[in-house]
Amino acid sequence: MISFIAKRLAQSVLVMAIVSAVSFSLFNFVGDPVNNMVGQDATREQRLEIRDKLGLDDPILTQYSRFVGNILQADFGLSYRIKRPVDDLIAERLPATLELVFVSAIISLFFGIVLGIYTGIKRNSWGSRIILSTSLAGVSLPTFVIGIALIYVFAVHLRWLPSSGRGGVVELGWWKTSLITLEGWRSIILPAITLSLFQLTLILRLVRAEMLEVMRTDYIKFARARGLSERAINFRHALRNTLVPVITIIGLNIGGLVAFSVVTETVFQWPGTGLMFIQAVNFVDVPIMAAYLVFVALLFVVINLIVDILYFVVDPRIRLGG
Amino acid sequence: MSTLLDINGLNIAFPTRRGTVNAAKDVSLTVESGEVLGLVGESGAGKSTIGNAIIDLLEAPGRITGGSIRFMGEELRDMNRDEMRQIRGKRIGMIFQDPQTSLNPLMTIGAQLVETIEKATSKRGRDADAHAVELLEQVGITEAVARLRAFPHQFSGGMRQRVVIALALAGDPDLIIADEPTTALDVSIQAQILDLIKKLCRERNLGVIIVTHDIGVIANIADRVAVMYRGEIVETGTVAQVLGAPSHVYTQSLIAAVPRADTKLDRFTSVDYIEGNTASFRRIDIQNHWLGETQQNDHTGTAIDVDRLNLSFVLQKAVFKRNRRMLKAVNNVSFSVQQGETFGLVGESGSGKSTVARLIAGLYTPDSGTINVFGKDVNENRKAVESRAARQALQMIFQDPYSSLNARLRVLDIVAEPIRFYRLTENETQTRKIVSDLLDHVGLGASAALKYPHEFSGGQRQRISIARALASRPRILICDEPTSALDVSVQATILNLLKDLQQELGLTMLFISHDLPVIRQMCDRVAIMRHGEICEVSDVDTFFEAPAHDYSRHLLDLMPSMTLLSDPVE
Incomplete structure (x- = not known):
């Protein structure tokens, strides 16, 4: 197990090295950093001074290793636009995104798995047919359309929920949360549903397909032949076997939630890292873009590592060897 | 001996888009306690379907369209789902073909045994554990206490089939239906498993139905045999009678097709009856054909x-x-x-x-x-x-x-x-x-x-x-x-x-x-x-x-x- 994790860690380090190289290259390919930082009326001397200060004349490898060294100390430099350290900006915005992703992951996992099992077991019932056909909307409609539709119905028309922003924020140390006030929940519910819908559909369909597959196996037939109750067959035997392949996809999907949150945060003006990224793209704020890239990659790598370890926990065939 | 199972005029139909397939046509069988009945036939003959029909596990869309299945005097077809569940495992045990896939890979052997024991008997907790150990010992698994904590993939094929048999015995059934129990196993393991089934049958006075395509298995273990062909039972009798002096033409061709180990024959005797397709195709004179020209055949060693x-x-x-x-x-x-x-x-x-x-x-x-x-x-x-x-x-x-x-x-x-x-x-x-x-x-x-x-x-x-x-x-x-x-x-x-x-x-x-x-x-x-x-x-x-x-x-x-x-x- 230790050698397995060590191998996975080594792979993760490689992935991060490549991603950091890509994000580093952003600095050199997306506009001239000096032009981005100084005003139009800066003198030649001022420009040279900044070039020197940023070390832009050093060999490329030296610059890259300095960049990596800084990242390792969580130093992503100054935002061109706001002139504040990028890591501070991310730290401020991160709780909003993580809470949004957390709530939508819970929604998509809970409803995805429960409805997946239901449609898998009651294959031909009317309930299953309705769930399956509505779930198609979840995959085929773009996130922003769903978001706008939800805003129209619940915020504009019914006026039950706020249309945008993050209300009811309470500070817990440096972490600003909106999950402990009613107002906070009112504002997170629409964006969380919007974000979760696509993943929910995927998980639902995957769980259903796996469930149908598992129900056809010999050990389910044998469990029936031993007179076990339907409940024991469905939940003790079928569900766990269903979840083995589902775990991988769920892991990837949580990464996907972070990535998709860019759109959702924009629609709902949710003050998270995704919105910050979109704004950074508008103003060619390269340090923020580079940091965001590294951050998302890190998230994916960590989630994948957790998924691999979960495999060990769930599947004895991997844990104990053949 | 008493009649354990009495199937009379059983018909099973599988409605499909291209019309109804009759998987069993007017099938009648009896099984006594303490005897092994072999149900033999080739693929598609409907022999597994009969086994599944007895315990009401026919795969959709198959259904029983007629006849009766009486088990110890009770009509199984009249039972509802809950009553049927009481029969399964408790009074009729089932063994499937492939031990690699009949056990849940994510549960320990012990958990699967205990679950079945608790379902089928009044034993709980420690008693159930003890019974699980006892069952494993009965099917010849050594160090049973330690083995309870093992997962199926840690057992060899033959050992898994023993575990499957232990599971089938967990509810102390009167009848066991074994569907090709040794087909996936090596000959030496096959012999052991067949001996085990035979021994359990004698010791516990069980009725056993062995569904198989293998005449060798029938010859070794069965007391009586029923031969199935295209959904019908064409011949029933003692093993010596059916294998030694088959009366139906299908049985005769089936037995003629079995390779013999005692003498070498030039060719297998004609089995056209079974193939059903007597249309013979043009055979070419292959020696004078392109295919017969072997290249540079000058090597002599x-x-x-x-x-x-x-x-x-x-x-x-x-x-x-x-x-x-x-x-x-x-x-x-x-x-x-x-x-x-x-x-x-x-x-x-x-x-x-x-x-x-x-x-x-x-x-x-x-x-x-x-x-x-x-x-x-x-x-x-x-x-x-x-x-x-x-x-x-x-x-x-x-x-x-x-x-x-x-x-x-x-x-x-x-x-x-x-x-x-x-x-x-x-x-x-x-x-x-x-x-x-x-x-x-x-x-x-x-x-x-x-x-x-x-x-x-x-x-x-x-x-x-x-x-x-x-x-x-x-x-x-x-x-x-x-x-x-x-x-x-x-x-x-x-x-x-x-x-x-x-x-x-x-x-x-x-x-x-x-x-x-x-x-x-x-x-x-x-x-x-x-x-x-x-x-x-x-x-x-x-x-x-x-x-x-x-x-x-x-x-x-x-x-x-x-x-x-x-x-x-x-």
Whole structure:
């Protein structure tokens, strides 16, 4: 197990090295950093001074290793636009995104798995047919359309929920949360549903397909032949076997939630890292873009590592060897 | 003895889009307690369907359309789902074919046993654990207490089937339905499992239904036998009566198709009744055909010469050599095959017989040792053009007729591929002509060329494989268990075809099988393999009459005794 994790860690380090190289290259390919930082009326001397200060004349490898060294100390430099350290900006915005992703992951996992099992077991019932056909909307409609539709119905028309922003924020140390006030929940519910819908559909369909597959196996037939109750067959035997392949996809999907949150945060003006990224793209704020890239990659790598370890926990065939 | 199960006039129908298939037609059976009833038939005969119908586990859309199933005087068809669940496991136990897949891979053996015991008996907690240990001991699993915590993948196939039997016994049933319980197992394990079932039947006074396609299993274990053909029971009687003096024409042809281990026959007797397809196709005069022209047949020595061959597989990878776990799949194997003879390689699974075949075919490269085909070392200049000629002379037929043909190609392209690859013809017209002649000759008919593999049955697919192997005009044919996936009647026709082709084309054959009677019918000489080593090489008759090695005797002892069978009709 230790050698397995060590191998996975080594792979993760490689992935991060490549991603950091890509994000580093952003600095050199997306506009001239000096032009981005100084005003139009800066003198030649001022420009040279900044070039020197940023070390832009050093060999490329030296610059890259300095960049990596800084990242390792969580130093992503100054935002061109706001002139504040990028890591501070991310730290401020991160709780909003993580809470949004957390709530939508819970929604998509809970409803995805429960409805997946239901449609898998009651294959031909009317309930299953309705769930399956509505779930198609979840995959085929773009996130922003769903978001706008939800805003129209619940915020504009019914006026039950706020249309945008993050209300009811309470500070817990440096972490600003909106999950402990009613107002906070009112504002997170629409964006969380919007974000979760696509993943929910995927998980639902995957769980259903796996469930149908598992129900056809010999050990389910044998469990029936031993007179076990339907409940024991469905939940003790079928569900766990269903979840083995589902775990991988769920892991990837949580990464996907972070990535998709860019759109959702924009629609709902949710003050998270995704919105910050979109704004950074508008103003060619390269340090923020580079940091965001590294951050998302890190998230994916960590989630994948957790998924691999979960495999060990769930599947004895991997844990104990053949 | 009392009548345990009484099936009367049972009809089972599977409605499909293309009309209703009657899987069982007016089936009547009885099982007494303390007896083993064999239900024998070929694939599609409906024998498993009957087993499933008894415990109400017919797969959708199948349903019982008529008749009665009385179990200890109660009508099972009148029971609702909950009552039926009380019958399953508690009073009727079931054993399935493949022990690899009948156990839940994510639960320990103990958890699966305890769950079943708690469902079927009043035992709970510690008592249930103790009962689980007792059951495992009864089915011959040692260190049962420790084994409870093991997962299914930590057991071998035979051990898993014992666990499956323990599970079937958990509710102390009166009747056990075993659906092909030994088909997935090696002969030595098969003998143990059959003994176990027989012993349990006697000790507990159980009724047992054994559903099988294997006449050998029936001969060994059953007291009475019912023969099924296309959903009907054509004959019922004691084993001696049905196997020794079959009265129905189907039973007669079925038994004639069973390969015999006691004497060698020239051909299997005609089994047209079973095949149902008596349309015979044009056979070409193959010796004067393009296919009969063997190239540069000037080599006079041995066809295949294998000298001190070794190959190991890595079981567990590790950075340091001493931590690696290796499996010696082929250990110092030497033998030679004369031109025109059929050489058999026999052994149980894992003995390395298929690996040897693959080495000779060039699919693996040996760690050490040499393989000469017609005097040329096949592993020298593997990339060179000459070595292609060596490979063209040597073709292979694989075991599984389903996965060995590319499902996306038409039969024409499958068979023509070797011809096109080796550029054996001048133009496409000639290629197509040869393919259609070949398809005629192997008994498929030229019209098969435009179809896809899924339109054919297992036996027909194996004919396609044979046609493909012949297309490059080989002089050596390697057959790796060519008929193990087929029904006996189909096996007989395929083996006849192989024999004919060998005579017509003067082929040399390397014939790999675990099935001793098949070896006796097909081979001139035979090599016995075990754990990657050759135990004995001898004449096929010498091997069967006077085996030299202990392991050979052991294998022959395990072979189901067929003394009950009627004498072959010449």
